[in-house]
Amino acid sequence: MASLDLGAAKETRPMRRDKPRRLPRALTTVFWFALAWGLLIGLWELGTAQGFLNDRILPPPSETIPFLLSGGANVGFGVQKAGLIDAVVVTLGRIAIGLSCGLGLAVLVGALIVEFVPARRLFMPIVQTIAPISPVAWIPFAIAIVGIGDPAAIFVVFMAIFGSMAVAAVAAFDAVPGEYVKVATTLGAGRLRIWFRVLLPGALPGIMTMTRMSLFGAWMAVLAGEMAGINSGLGYLIMMGQQMYNMKLVMSGIITIGAIGFLLDRVMLLIQHRVLWWERRT
Amino acid sequence: MTARTGAGIRPAIRFDHVSKAFDNRPAVEDIDLAVAPGSFTVLIGPSGCGKSTLLGMSAGLEPPTEGYVFVHDCEVKGPTEGTALLFQQHNLFPWMTAAGNVAFALENTGLSRRDARGEALRLLGHVGLGAFADKVPAELSGGMRQRVALVRAFALKPRLLLMDEPFGALDHQTRRMMQAYLLATWRDSGATVMLVTHDLTEALVLADRIVLMSGSPGRVTEVIDVIAPRPRDLADPALAAICRRLEAHLEAEAIRGEFGPDELARLGVLS
Numbered sequence A: 001m002a003s004l005d006l007g008a009a010k011e012t013r014p015m016r017r018d019k020p021r022r023l024p025r026a027l028t029t030v031f032w033f034a035l036a037w038g039l040l041i042g043l044w045e046l047g048t049a050q051g052f053l054n055d056r057i058l059p060p061p062s063e064t065i066p067f068l069l070s071g072g073a074n075v076g077f078g079v080q081k082a083g084l085i086d087a088v089v090v091t092l093g094r095i096a097i098g099l100s101c102g103l104g105l106a107v108l109v110g111a112l113i114v115e116f117v118p119a120r121r122l123f124m125p126i127v128q129t130i131a132p133i134s135p136v137a138w139i140p141f142a143i144a145i146v147g148i149g150d151p152a153a154i155f156v157v158f159m160a161i162f163g164s165m166a167v168a169a170v171a172a173f174d175a176v177p178g179e180y181v182k183v184a185t186t187l188g189a190g191r192l193r194i195w196f197r198v199l200l201p202g203a204l205p206g207i208m209t210m211t212r213m214s215l216f217g218a219w220m221a222v223l224a225g226e227m228a229g230i231n232s233g234l235g236y237l238i239m240m241g242q243q244m245y246n247m248k249l250v251m252s253g254i255i256t257i258g259a260i261g262f263l264l265d266r267v268m269l270l271i272q273h274r275v276l277w278w279e280r281r282t
Numbered sequence B: 001m002t003a004r005t006g007a008g009i010r011p012a013i014r015f016d017h018v019s020k021a022f023d024n025r026p027a028v029e030d031i032d033l034a035v036a037p038g039s040f041t042v043l044i045g046p047s048g049c050g051k052s053t054l055l056g057m058s059a060g061l062e063p064p065t066e067g068y069v070f071v072h073d074c075e076v077k078g079p080t081e082g083t084a085l086l087f088q089q090h091n092l093f094p095w096m097t098a099a100g101n102v103a104f105a106l107e108n109t110g111l112s113r114r115d116a117r118g119e120a121l122r123l124l125g126h127v128g129l130g131a132f133a134d135k136v137p138a139e140l141s142g143g144m145r146q147r148v149a150l151v152r153a154f155a156l157k158p159r160l161l162l163m164d165e166p167f168g169a170l171d172h173q174t175r176r177m178m179q180a181y182l183l184a185t186w187r188d189s190g191a192t193v194m195l196v197t198h199d200l201t202e203a204l205v206l207a208d209r210i211v212l213m214s215g216s217p218g219r220v221t222e223v224i225d226v227i228a229p230r231p232r233d234l235a236d237p238a239l240a241a242i243c244r245r246l247e248a249h250l251e252a253e254a255i256r257g258e259f260g261p262d263e264l265a266r267l268g269v270l271s
């Protein structure tokens, strides 16, 4: 009897699936995203209104969000004055430069390590040691060498990601099936052509994944750097908020960090899909 | 002594006392073998006996540790023009379309991108793959992928085609089709083919000559000429006899390599 029931269930299932009653997946995701945050913000608002939460430490969303949108999140006065937008632009610029340099050099060093045995012996220990160092540890060093401006922040971002990206690049190149290189070689391709047409595209999925993870690391590193002495940018804005006991400013900074971090990851995902065009076509 | 130049029969490939070791561990030892030009040779042997290593040395991807490998009377010292290689998988680059893959080979000969693409489209159209020219390998069936790879290999008009279990990943029916396709292509091209397979039927259907190898270290133990008209009729008693010889050889090799005598007695294989 049991097996008979199972058979009947199997037959009806595909029929139910024929009706496209489910919401498109993207819409469902957005719905739950909005619901989750709506609930959290609602509880928070309620909490401060009821006095469970101290509204001087955790200003309610009804104050923070208008404050954020009104462009009131400024620190300093006169020429020293810096707004939230300026801070974001400064921070993103540092990430863009640090990440580009880190990615470029990591792929180059990774390629050298893969191509030349002495390079592997010489560079591999170095990048493997640099990889696990916390980016925050480089901050004093960076400030001592290049001062407290953009170069220090870029240096910190670079050091945060370079080691792990180089290690990941080597892994990505090593993971390209040897057949591809052998086939390309017998088809008469030179070493340079093999690098650009075979090894680089072959390693691209791995490189893109690592870049996406590095973006996350870079985002963390630059904020830490800006909080620990580099006196401009989004992280600095939050530190200023703390020093002035302006919790609305701190909260605005945190919301901005979350929102931009999320957007950056989405943008990276889009880039990844575009760059790896052949993986979408199945 | 004309050993170095191999004058006379002028084989397409000649292994002259070739040994190859990886990290001092011998993979193949003292291989002495000549492959006639335009012939179809099939290599058979247990896993790890060095079949791929022999192909790799013929393609100039790996130098022998001892001895010499000649292809068309020239000592192989690197990848040679006129030698094509085909594997079981990872032949086509996934990040190029079918036409892009063929064009990649043509561009290596100095053709411009445009001309290479035009020629690639022509070659693919010629074998009925025109509609798939702009598909990436992931969109093609396993058999189609190998056909595109063959088209690409023949685009450079090779005189020697080395194939390492090329149809091993295909289903039975597709494999039969691919064998027929390969035979037709081979006959039209006049190229020499050396193919590795584990499939005895494949060997009997394709080979002019079957080279039997044994493992650890790899050696050539027997060379069998298959003299029967194509298409091959496997019911032919001569072919059936060869098939039994191949089976006996592989069984003996498996016994040597994988099982101890006690285990064999338990399985009753030796009885």
Ligand SMILES: Nc1ncnc2c1ncn2[C@@H]1O[C@H](COP(=O)(O)OP(=O)(O)O)[C@@H](O)[C@H]1O
Residues within 6 Å of the ligand: B022, B023, B026, B027, B045, B046, B047, B048, B049, B050, B051, B052, B053, B054
């Ligand atoms: N690149 C390599 N490095 C080290 N050992 C290898 C390498 N290629 C093959 N070998 C070894 O050489 C032997 C023969 O390998 P191979 O030619 O691939 O055998 P087959 O193709 O007959 O299965 C095996 O023992 C294998 O482990």
Ligand SMILES: [Mg+2]
Residues within 6 Å of the ligand: B051, B052, B053, B164
């Ligand atoms: Mg092999």
